[in-house]
Amino acid sequence: MKILVKVALSSLVVLGLTTTGLSAKTYKLKMAMSWKKTTPILAATALRAAELADEMSDGRLKIRVDGAEKHKAPFGIFDFVKQGLYDIGHTASYYYKGKDFKMVFFTTVPFGMTPNEQYSWYYEGGGKELAQKVYEKHGLLTFMGGNTGIQMGGWFKKEIKHLDDLKGLKFRIPGLGGEVMAKLGVNAVNIAPGELYMSLELGTIDAVEWVSPYFDTKLGLHKIAPFYYTAWQEPASELQFIINEKKFKKLPNDLQVILKSAFKVATFEMMQKANYQNALTWAKIKQDYPNIKVKTFSKEIIDALKVATKEIFDKEAKKDSLFKEILESQREYQKKAEAWTEISDKVYLQTR
Amino acid sequence: MKILVKVALSSLVVLGLTTTGLSAKTYKLKMAMSWKKTTPILAATALRAAELADEMSDGRLKIRVDGAEKHKAPFGIFDFVKQGLYDIGHTASYYYKGKDFKMVFFTTVPFGMTPNEQYSWYYEGGGKELAQKVYEKHGLLTFMGGNTGIQMGGWFKKEIKHLDDLKGLKFRIPGLGGEVMAKLGVNAVNIAPGELYMSLELGTIDAVEWVSPYFDTKLGLHKIAPFYYTAWQEPASELQFIINEKKFKKLPNDLQVILKSAFKVATFEMMQKANYQNALTWAKIKQDYPNIKVKTFSKEIIDALKVATKEIFDKEAKKDSLFKEILESQREYQKKAEAWTEISDKVYLQTR
Numbered sequence: 001m002k003i004l005v006k007v008a009l010s011s012l013v014v015l016g017l018t019t020t021g022l023s024a025k026t027y028k029l030k031m032a033m034s035w036k037k038t039t040p041i042l043a044a045t046a047l048r049a050a051e052l053a054d055e056m057s058d059g060r061l062k063i064r065v066d067g068a069e070k071h072k073a074p075f076g077i078f079d080f081v082k083q084g085l086y087d088i089g090h091t092a093s094y095y096y097k098g099k100d101f102k103m104v105f106f107t108t109v110p111f112g113m114t115p116n117e118q119y120s121w122y123y124e125g126g127g128k129e130l131a132q133k134v135y136e137k138h139g140l141l142t143f144m145g146g147n148t149g150i151q152m153g154g155w156f157k158k159e160i161k162h163l164d165d166l167k168g169l170k171f172r173i174p175g176l177g178g179e180v181m182a183k184l185g186v187n188a189v190n191i192a193p194g195e196l197y198m199s200l201e202l203g204t205i206d207a208v209e210w211v212s213p214y215f216d217t218k219l220g221l222h223k224i225a226p227f228y229y230t231a232w233q234e235p236a237s238e239l240q241f242i243i244n245e246k247k248f249k250k251l252p253n254d255l256q257v258i259l260k261s262a263f264k265v266a267t268f269e270m271m272q273k274a275n276y277q278n279a280l281t282w283a284k285i286k287q288d289y290p291n292i293k294v295k296t297f298s299k300e301i302i303d304a305l306k307v308a309t310k311e312i313f314d315k316e317a318k319k320d321s322l323f324k325e326i327l328e329s330q331r332e333y334q335k336k337a338e339a340w341t342e343i344s345d346k347v348y349l350q351t352r
Numbered sequence: 353m354k355i356l357v358k359v360a361l362s363s364l365v366v367l368g369l370t371t372t373g374l375s376a377k378t379y380k381l382k383m384a385m386s387w388k389k390t391t392p393i394l395a396a397t398a399l400r401a402a403e404l405a406d407e408m409s410d411g412r413l414k415i416r417v418d419g420a421e422k423h424k425a426p427f428g429i430f431d432f433v434k435q436g437l438y439d440i441g442h443t444a445s446y447y448y449k450g451k452d453f454k455m456v457f458f459t460t461v462p463f464g465m466t467p468n469e470q471y472s473w474y475y476e477g478g479g480k481e482l483a484q485k486v487y488e489k490h491g492l493l494t495f496m497g498g499n500t501g502i503q504m505g506g507w508f509k510k511e512i513k514h515l516d517d518l519k520g521l522k523f524r525i526p527g528l529g530g531e532v533m534a535k536l537g538v539n540a541v542n543i544a545p546g547e548l549y550m551s552l553e554l555g556t557i558d559a560v561e562w563v564s565p566y567f568d569t570k571l572g573l574h575k576i577a578p579f580y581y582t583a584w585q586e587p588a589s590e591l592q593f594i595i596n597e598k599k600f601k602k603l604p605n606d607l608q609v610i611l612k613s614a615f616k617v618a619t620f621e622m623m624q625k626a627n628y629q630n631a632l633t634w635a636k637i638k639q640d641y642p643n644i645k646v647k648t649f650s651k652e653i654i655d656a657l658k659v660a661t662k663e664i665f666d667k668e669a670k671k672d673s674l675f676k677e678i679l680e681s682q683r684e685y686q687k688k689a690e691a692w693t694e695i696s697d698k699v700y701l702q703t704r
Contacts, residue, residue, distance in 0.1 A: 056408055056613060058606035111704045114697065116468070116501075116627055123621065124628035149468075150696040212696070230699040254410035258610075261408060265613050268620040269475065275468055276476035279685070279692040286691065294695045302703055333631070338704075339638065340631040343646045344502040344564070345466065346701045347582040349693065351654055352463045 027251055029063045031088035032081070034074045034095065037067030041214075041277065042239065045146040045270040046090035049241065052262035053255075061255050063088065078242065082138050087247040090145055093131075093240050094175055101316055104176055105326045106131045106142065108151075108236045110309040112330065115147045115236040115271060117337040125333045130326045141248055143263045145239035146270030149278060153229030153297065154209030155221040157200070160229070163300055172196060173209040176312070177233030183308035184301075193219065200224055209233065213285060214277035222289055230296045232305055239270070379603055381415045383440035384433070386426040386447065389419035393566075393629065394591065397498040397622040398442035401593070404614035405607075413607050415440065430594065434490050439599040442497055445483075445592050446527055453668055456528055457678045458483045458494065460503075460588045462661040464682065467499045467588040467623060469689040477685045482678045493600055495615045497591035498622030501630060505581030505649065506561030507573040509552070512581070515652055524548060525561040528664070529585030535660035536653075545571065552576055561585065565637060566629035574641055582648045584657055591622070 031050065035042045043065075050063035066086070068074040077089035078096045094107035106127070113121060121127045122144060135142040154173065160166060167185040171178075178188035191199050197220050199205045207225065210216045222228070241263045248256065285292060297305070317324035383402065387394045395417075402415035418438070420426040429441035430448045446459035458479075465473060473479045474496060487494040506525065512518060519537040523530075530540035543551050549572050551557045559577065562568045574580070593615045600608065637644060649657070669676035 052609065052613060055609040056606055058604075114700070116623065117631075120624045120628040120631065123624045150700050152696070213692070228695075230695055230703065232700075232703060235700055235704070252410075254408055257404065257407040261404060261613050261617050264620060265616045268616060271468065272472045272475045275689070275692070276472040278696070279469075279472065279688040282692045282695070283688040296699055296703060336631040336635040337627070340565070340627070340634045341701060343580075343582055343634070344504070344630070345697070347648055348466070348502050348584075348587055349698045349701070351582065351584060351648060352587070352690075 024060065026059065027061050027255060029061070029087040029247065031063050031065045031090060032071050032073075032077050032086040033065065033067050033089070034077050034091040035067060036069045037065070039067070041148075041270060041273050042090075042146070043067060044273065045239065045266045046241075048269060049090075049259075049262040049266040052265055053259055056258045056262065057255055061251070061258060065090075078138075078140075081242050081244050082140060084244055084247070087244050089242045091240060091242065092237070093142070097176070100134060102134045102320065102323050102326060105330060106134075106144075106240060107238050108234045109313075109330070110177060110180055110233045111306055112235050113334050113337060114341070115149060115238070117334065117341065118147075118236040118238065119144070120337065121330060121333045126329055130322075130329060133322060134326075135242065136245070139245050141243045141245050143241040143243070143260065144267050145241045145263065146267045147239070147274070148211055148215075148234075148237045149271055149274045150212070150231045151234035151237055152209075152212050152216070153231055153233065154207050155200070155216065155225035156207040156227040156229060156295075157225045158206065159227050159293075159295065160301070161298065163304055166301070169207060170205040171207040171209070172199070172205050173207075173233070175233075176309075177209060179312060180233065180305055180308045183311070184304055197221065197224070211237075212274070212278050213281040214274065217281055217285060222285055222292055226289075226292050228292055228294050230294065232297065232302065376412065378411065379413050379607060381413070381439040381599065383415050383417045383442060384423050384425075384429050384438040385417065385419050385441070386429050386443040387419060388421045389417070391419070393500075393622060393625050394442075394498070395419060396625065397591065397618045398593075400621060401442075401611075401614040401618040404617055405611055408610045408614065409607055413603070413610060417442075430490075430492075433594050433596050434492060436596055436599070439596050441594045443592060443594065444589070445494070449528070452486060454486045454672065454675050454678060457682060458486075458496075458592060459590050460586045461665075461682070462529060462532055462585045462587075463658055464587055465686050465689060466693070467501060467590070469686065469693065470499075470588045470590065471496070472689065473682060473685045478681055482674075482681060485674060486678075487594065488597070491597050493595045493597050495593040495595070495612065496619050497593045497615065498619045499591070499626070500563055500567075500586075500589045501623055501626045502564070502583045503586035503589055504561075504564050504568070505583055505585065506559050507552070507568065507577035508559040508579040508581060508647075509577045510558065511579050511645075511647065512653070513650065515656055518653070521559060522557040523559045523561070524551070524557050525559075525585070527585075528661075529561060531664060532585065532657055532660045535663070536656055549573065549576070563589075564626070564630050565633040566626065569633055569637060574637055574644055578641075578644050580644055580646050582646065584649065584654065 033046050037043050046065050050065050053061045075095050077091035080086040081089040092107050093103040096103045131142050170187045172191045173188050174190040182188045196208050201224050317327050385398050389395050398417050402417050405413045427447050429443035432438040433441040444459050445455040448455045483494050522539045524543045525540050526542040534540045553576050669679050
């Protein structure tokens with residue numbers, strides 16, 4: 001039987017049941033990002049997820065997105081969401097390796113998988129379930145949040161030819177890459193993005209690892225350090241969405257699926273944006289700054305970096321059985337993925 | 353004012369207005385695939401999109417998915433959707449190059465972009481708008497529909513060393529790859545998948561290009577043709593969703609965004625699935641069939657294939673201005689993307 005129901009919408013804004021049983025309640029969530037609202041590509045990913053959730057839910061799922069300029073705690077996202085001050089966070093898992101070293105596995109690791117290999121491991125090879133094991137004890141759900149693509153090894157004022165050239169080098173390289181470099185004698189430091197150009201120009205530091213052409217040139221690094229080294233430390237830097245599990249479970253099922261899909265679409269789109277902007281920027285830099293020299297660390301240095309990386313991981317694996325489980329899961333899949341990449345992508349890039 | 357509305361759901365199944373103005377009408381669409389419902393990965397992508405649309409819409413968007421075993425026309429999807437016999441199709445654009453040669457650009461082209469480069473071109477570099485220009489005259493909307501990843505060059509019973517070895521070779525390679533090979537003297541043929549193994553075993557054909565390890569080994573090709581050649585002809589084979597524009601526009605805005613997001617999530621997931629299965633399969637084949645030799649065509653052959661590809665494209669560009677526009681758009685972006693890939697992914701694959 002077909003019945004057309006006409007109601008005065010204004011009298012029914014708070015709660016009702018639709019004819020399909022669909023809850024018409026509006027859910028309002030708050031998301032905190034590690035970046036400013038104006039940070040290109042990264043903030044755009046969080047804002048895109050919020051926009052999609054709004055549109056797909058026909059306005060029933062509203063997400064207010066706050067940047068670091070508002071909440072003032074770029075590395076406090078994890079605690080914000082854990083404590084319920086925010087419902088959702090857009091951040092990078094490895095920022096919280098001080099809380100739990102296992103969190104590095106869900107961003108990227110030195111000499112690790114490429115973005116597509118990492119997505120396969122995460123979505124198909126058990127990575128998602130392992131990530132959730134790490135996050136669940138904090139009452140958090142975790143989702144991938146967009147990839148920057150392969151990150152470059154950094155801008156150096158002088159060429160690095162031998163292991164000796166690294167001894168005492170003042171190099172801005174945070175995180176795991178910094179720890180590995182420190183084992184080779186590098187003076188690894190972290191400096192706020194806003195001070196990087198000046199520090200490099202004044203000689204306070206000798207080199208800077210930031211992201212990739214599009215992001216790096218916004219800081220002007222290419223103007224004062226002509227040696228641009230290729231990637232080893234962050235082959236697939238993935239951001240993440242985290243959400244307070246209790247808040248998530250309060251959403252009806254359709255809005256849960258909408259939110260997860262919004263995260264996934266925004267994640268997929270971010271890598272396309274980053275790759276596109278990097279390609280355009282690199283073409284322009286090559287033209288405008290022909291003096292820039294792209295270099296790859298020598299085999300001697302790369303081998304030493306690999307050994308140092310392995311030492312850090314193996315040491316941690318002895319202390320933490322879940323760390324060991326995740327490490328072995330990644331190593332086992334990466335071995336297979338590399339063999340396939342070897343005869344597919346790698347050969348093709350040499351052939352075309 | 354808060355009013356709780358309780359209604360007998362059974363009396364309102366067809367059409368109503370929710371308290372947020374959300375239409376509670378159920379929309380039923382039909383999707384036809386070029387593959388059988390049991391075809392792994394490919395069919396799973398269409399079924400996943402339908403499942404997501406259902407869940408995100410809380411059952412208001414129902415998509416019935418029919419495989420080729422039902423509609424009997426794997427290459428008739430374009431006409432089905434154009435004529436409105438089906439609302440949605442899941443197929444590959446290049447199947448319809450006979451109708452319009454421009455359609456090859458939205459699947460993959462010989463020596464073209466990698467999947468991630470192609471996604472960047474499509475979503476960020478104007479590709480989507482160019483695709484729509486080609487499809488709009490047929491009353492169709494087009495969306496990307498999942499990537500198989502780089503496809504291998506095929507299984508050969510004998511090693512191909514020189515251009516002369518290709519002359520008269522009976523090679524199952526359809527599409528544009530076949531046209532290019534034909535220019536080099538190959539007897540390029542198309543044979544139904546179900547007959548490939550037998551044709552190769554009996555010597556009716558000398559070689560078969562199919563997809564990649566996961567798909568190829570299901571046909572058993574690795575058991576009778578030990579030379580496995582690397583990729584050149586399909587570096588980024590993308591499927592597509594097409595939808596009848598009139599049908600799409602009848603959907604309310606939230607369901608339109610839900611459907612597009614469902615397509616995009618399923619698209620993103622497909623490449624992870626294909627890469628994952630290829631990695632696992634290749635690891636197993638290497639172990640079980642150590643006699644298989646991976647080969648790359650010689651520089652002489654690759655150069656000849658490049659020249660033949662360019663000739664086919666340049667000839668067509670003279671006849672069709674929109675073809676020329678798309679070709680130039682792809683070439684211009686690929687040039688930049690290759691320069692970035694050269695110092696990022698390519699070097700990294702050699703370094704790690």
